[in-house]
Amino acid sequence: MKKYLMYVDGEWAGNELDTMDVVNPANGEVIGTVPYGGKKEAQAAIEAADRAFSSWSSLTAYERAGYLKKLQELMLENEEELAETMTLEMGKPMKESRGEVRYAASFLEWFAEEGKRVYGETIPSHLGGKRLQVWKKPVGVVGAITPWNFPAAMLTRKIGPALAAGCPVIMKPSRESPLTAVKLTELCVEAGFPKGVVNLVTGSSSQIAGELMQNEKVRKITFTGSTEIGKQLIRQSADQVKKLSLELGGHAPMLVMDDADLDKAVKGVVASKFRNAGQTCICGNRIFVQSGIYDEFVQKFSEEVQKLKVGDGLDEETDIGPLINKDGLEKVARHVEDAARKGAKVVTGGKPITVKNGMYYTPTVMSEVSEDMILMKEETFGPVAPIMKVETDEEAVRLANQTPYGLAAYVFSENVARGMKIIEQLDYGIVGWNDGAPSAAQVPFGGMKESGIGREGGHEGMDAFIESQYVSIGID
Numbered sequence: 071m072k073k074y075l076m077y078v079d080g081e082w083a084g085n086e087l088d089t090m091d092v093v094n095p096a097n098g099e100v101i102g103t104v105p106y107g108g109k110k111e112a113q114a115a116i117e118a119a120d121r122a123f124s125s126w127s128s129l130t131a132y133e134r135a136g137y138l139k140k141l142q143e144l145m146l147e148n149e150e151e152l153a154e155t156m157t158l159e160m161g162k163p164m165k166e167s168r169g170e171v172r173y174a175a176s177f178l179e180w181f182a183e184e185g186k187r188v189y190g191e192t193i194p195s196h197l198g199g200k201r202l203q204v205w206k207k208p209v210g211v212v213g214a215i216t217p218w219n220f221p222a223a224m225l226t227r228k229i230g231p232a233l234a235a236g237c238p239v240i241m242k243p244s245r246e247s248p249l250t251a252v253k254l255t256e257l258c259v260e261a262g263f264p265k266g267v268v269n270l271v272t273g274s275s276s277q278i279a280g281e282l283m284q285n286e287k288v289r290k291i292t293f294t295g296s297t298e299i300g301k302q303l304i305r306q307s308a309d310q311v312k313k314l315s316l317e318l319g320g321h322a323p324m325l326v327m328d329d330a331d332l333d334k335a336v337k338g339v340v341a342s343k344f345r346n347a348g349q350t351c352i353c354g355n356r357i358f359v360q361s362g363i364y365d366e367f368v369q370k371f372s373e374e375v376q377k378l379k380v381g382d383g384l385d386e387e388t389d390i391g392p393l394i395n396k397d398g399l400e401k402v403a404r405h406v407e408d409a410a411r412k413g414a415k416v417v418t419g420g421k422p423i424t425v426k427n428g429m430y431y432t433p434t435v436m437s438e439v440s441e442d443m444i445l446m447k448e449e450t451f452g453p454v455a456p457i458m459k460v461e462t463d464e465e466a467v468r469l470a471n472q473t474p475y476g477l478a479a480y481v482f483s484e485n486v487a488r489g490m491k492i493i494e495q496l497d498y499g500i501v502g503w504n505d506g507a508p509s510a511a512q513v514p515f516g517g518m519k520e521s522g523i524g525r526e527g528g529h530e531g532m533d534a535f536i537e538s539q540y541v542s543i544g545i546d
């Protein structure tokens with residue numbers, strides 16, 4: 071059994087600590103262990119990052135970019151090993167894991183360049199004896215807490231801009247998928263990042279996050295995960311007014327209007343719904359199809375879903391890997407059973423597949439769905455597509471917005487004016503219009519309402535790690 075370690079102040083650490091097993095959800099086998107660290111280990115990482123802040127932030131943006139570009143190159147050179155690690159620890163099919171490595175590396179390339187464009191400004195003075203300027207400064211030591219479903223991309227989407235801005239980081243990955251973070255850290259060491267600039271702590275989420283939150287040397291927390299935990303962090307942040315960036319849960323509506331290109335809509339809904347076995351924050355969760363094309367859409371969509379192959383992510387033929395754990399599988403089953411009990415029809419799928427202790431669920435399509443069903447209110451985080459019939463654009467928009475979430479939404483319509491009118495009424499930070507896969511490094515990714523605070527990626531992604539300093543200069 072391989073024992074992996076944490077990385078603090080330029081040293082691999084935690085060998086003396088108890089360990090946590092990392093389990094392959096495809097078969098229940100333990101594939102390695104990481105240290106069960108806590109408050110003390112978080113403190114050591116914070117001290118190291120604090121010591122490194124002055125020297126790291128004193129480098130030029132061009133010098134910091136050199137490290138980020140080296141890390142990007144190393145990620146691409148090690149794509150296969152990173153992808154296999156990801157698939158083994160969280161089940162994603164290899165073809166998706168390879169895509170994630172490239173997606174994750176693209177954030178490093180993007181922010182290596184964005185760091186060079188952190189511009190200040192001069193402001194016309196109202197008095198002759200003054201000059202007014204805005205200087206930009208790195209926010210300071212950053213804590214990055216990430217989920218299991220995109221173990222590489224969610225890390226680089228955070229450490230890319232933080233490091234580019236001049237901020238040392240403490241990474242706290244999910245206990246479900248820490249090994250990808252270990253591999254990424256190994257590449258950071260190979261890329262030559264100075265000690266204390268990149269730190270990795272694994273173990274008790276509440277203890278590590280608790281220390282990140284209450285230690286005043288940490289100036290910023292960037293978190294991706296559930297809205298429930300996000301709300302806890304907001305409450306914890308009050309004592310020090312800790313700066314937060316939050317990428318939280320979603321419950322994406324997909325609106326298929328009667329003037330949609332049906333083949334394009336089916337393709338887009340499949341792409342969004344079944345990516346990572348439906349375990350992404352921007353997966354379609356509620357599919358609303360206008361009555362005129364409802365039956366045809368259900369039939370064509372179900373035919374495509376039945377082609378999806380369920381299996382171990384290491385099998386190149388696999389489209390749908392296992393769910394992350396037993397809780398995830400049980401939640402999916404609970405949502406399907408509730409919907410069926412309340413009158414929904416299982417068109418295809420609708421059952422778990424327990425093979426070799428694997429946590430699989432068949433890709434499922436449900437029709438005759440109604441608003442009172444749990445899966446129409448709570449994020450399912452699994453391969454289940456509930457399809458509800460709607461009559462009008464107004465009804466579709468009302469239902470789409472009827473949720474505390476506001477992360478991603480999707481509209482399929484070939485009519486530009488109609489599409490624009492619908493989209494401008496949707497309370498969502500991300501909208502795919504005839505497109506089921508909107509994500510990219512160069513765009514602002516984030517949600518409205520309870521889906522988060524701030525944006526990651528794009529030029530806005532740097533803002534989270536930069537403080538503006540207004541300087542009023544007397545020149546008399």
Ligand SMILES: NC(=O)C1=CN([C@@H]2O[C@H](COP(=O)(O)OP(=O)(O)OC[C@H]3O[C@@H](n4cnc5c(N)ncnc54)[C@H](O)[C@@H]3O)[C@@H](O)[C@H]2O)C=CC1
Nearest residue numbers: 216217218243244275276279295296299317318319320351
């Ligand atoms: N908006 C976005 O970009 C994304 C949102 N998500 C959301 O995340 C959820 C799935 O990911 P999970 O890892 O299961 O989410 P989670 O909220 O359970 O865990 C996220 C991270 O927070 C840590 N954590 C757990 N308890 C904590 C606590 N008390 N204090 C501080 N940190 C704590 C976990 O160890 C993990 O590292 C879904 O709701 C999904 O919608 C996932 C990926 C992207």
Ligand SMILES: O=C(O)[C@H](O)CS(=O)(=O)O
Nearest residue numbers: 219220223350351352509
């Ligand atoms: O975990 C997620 O859902 C990611 O944020 C989605 S994406 O950015 O990889 O598309």
